[in-house]
Amino acid sequence: MTEHQPSTGADPEAILAATERLAVPPGSLEGVVVLDLSRVLAGPYAASMLADLGATVIKIENPNDPDVSRGFPPYLRDGDEEFSGYYGQYNRGKFGLALDLASEAGKEVLRDLVASADVLVENFRPGTMAKLGLPYEALAAINPKLVYTAISGYGQTGARSRRPAFDNTAQAAGGLWSMNGYADQPPVRVGVTIGDLSATMFGVIGTLAALRHAERTGVGQLVDVAQVDSIIAMTETAVVDYTVDGTVASPSGNEHAWVRPYELFPCADGQVFFGAYTDKLWKASCELFGTPEAIADPEIDTMRKRFDEEVYARRVKPLVISWFADRTRAELEELAGDVVPLTAVKTIGEVVDDPGTAEREMVVETDYGSFGTLRSFGQPIKLSATPATTDRPANHMGEHADDVLTALAGYGAGRIAALRSDGVI
Incomplete structure (x- = not known):
């Protein structure tokens, strides 16, 4: 099926022990292995949702340039050490591997992990993985069942695909910014990063659809989700108002365009x-x-x-x-x-303290040891037979490298030590 053969070296008992240490609570996605190469929000949150639902998610970061959100406030503190509550909220339940993909040895490690993975999530600017020599086509040749989810500003195709993008890019280019605010004032951005968050939701839906297809047919695929596309799909009736009547949506404050009172x-x-x-x-x-x-x-x-x-x-x-x-x-x-x-x-304080929020388990507590307890939002998807698990902490960078490489790539202790000595992990 493929010429790529993962490196081995670990004995079966070591692989079994490492696999057990990577075990996650039972869930709907039990047995699904996800490689999360993404950063900040849209990709990490998508992978975190998969982790909540029972997938084994490996957070892969560049040891020389870790996920920048590790520096975002607010912070849990243990003396002079800090741990980002922002990072914790969007990366809970993941196992950590620091991996230098700029090195040939790092690329080989990723290929070995892809061979046993089900899903890969990344949110780099289109073309980045190809520059690294790791495009979807090359990884799919290693593992034809791989679901490769790529979240970006403008998508993987089109004249704008290589443009850099943030949340505000999507709100501006997708039309939402022009619709929000008051009629007699300049338009106002939506107060949360809805460009990222909408791409997260569509990314998860696309991933699950592709995963279902791969399980049924043995064939994976590229899941291409753009922030701008996602915002356009969130503009309610604005598109058909324009295409049918020529009406251009504009800010209407707290009022609905035509439903009243509302x-x-x-x-x-x-x-x-x-x-x-x-x-x-x-x-x-x-x-x-x-x-x-x-x-x-x-x-x-x-x-x-x-x-x-x-x-x-x-x-x-x-x-x-x-x-x-x-x-x-x-x-x-x-x-x-x-x-x-x-x-x-x-206010958000009233929401957090509302008994109704507690009844729905929408504020959950996670133990971070000496850093204390992080209270963050829970999982809105409530499954009756396979409920989500939301109390597992986010990883410290690279903390599960040995177990990940043993269980998923079959590396022995000597191979792992050499990679660490060479700065690859």
Whole structure:
């Protein structure tokens, strides 16, 4: 099937022992081996999600240029030593290998690992792996079942593919930035790195689809995910609004383009989101807030009438504001939260401390020994039979090199010692 033969040298007992030390809790992806060459966010988060779901994920970093996110705040501290909470959140559950891919020996190590891997994730600028002599085609020749997931700014093809890109690149080039903010002000970027995060989600979906195909047919493939493409796919109706009606989406603040009421409203101690726009929800709201006469008011008695911008501004919005003005967020949620879409706008501190967040296990604790405990967000995918494991720590750089190279490449202690002496690992 392939001429590439991984180097050997470890005895079967050593391989078994190393394999046991790399064991992960059972999960849906049990037995799947992932090589994570990615950095910072989109790729690392995608690989971390696979780790949560039971895959054995190997974080591979350049010993001379480690993942820059290891230096990102906030920090857990042990005396003068620091460990990045940012890095920890996006790399939990991974095993660490430091590997110099600029060296021929490092390239050979990666080829040996690819031979026994199922997935490889990278988010370099397109062409980087080819420059290293490790393009998808070469690695697929070693392991035809390999799923090679490449996340980049503009994708692996097209005239823009080699351009450098960050999250803001995707928000700008994908149109999202131009749509966000207030109509009378310059557009505003989305306040989180949605370019990276959307590429993460599509990267995971593509990886799982390709993995299913590889398991069924024995044939892997390249999964090409671009941040810009991902943002375009997150713009809701903006594309069809333009292609059908010629309407160019523009900032609309906290209001929806045409659904009303469906926005932020002030209350006694902050703001709430209120979205009771259907006839059924509007009727329930009028009854809850003591204005049943508004249900049959001929000017606002149907959803289509309330959608009218002028009618909404003159009749509907003032009525809703009057409902909320003297009530707190908690009072409003207590009164109406179980009946209509009404939700307090919370700070992240309130979210972390909310009992509902704990009930859904969306803030999890990870023990980092002398560095203390890291609380980070949990896994939003809830599987009834094979639940995710979210409490495993992120790796220190290169800390699992011996076990990884023994279990996955079959290297003996002498080969590993030589690689370490030569600065390859």
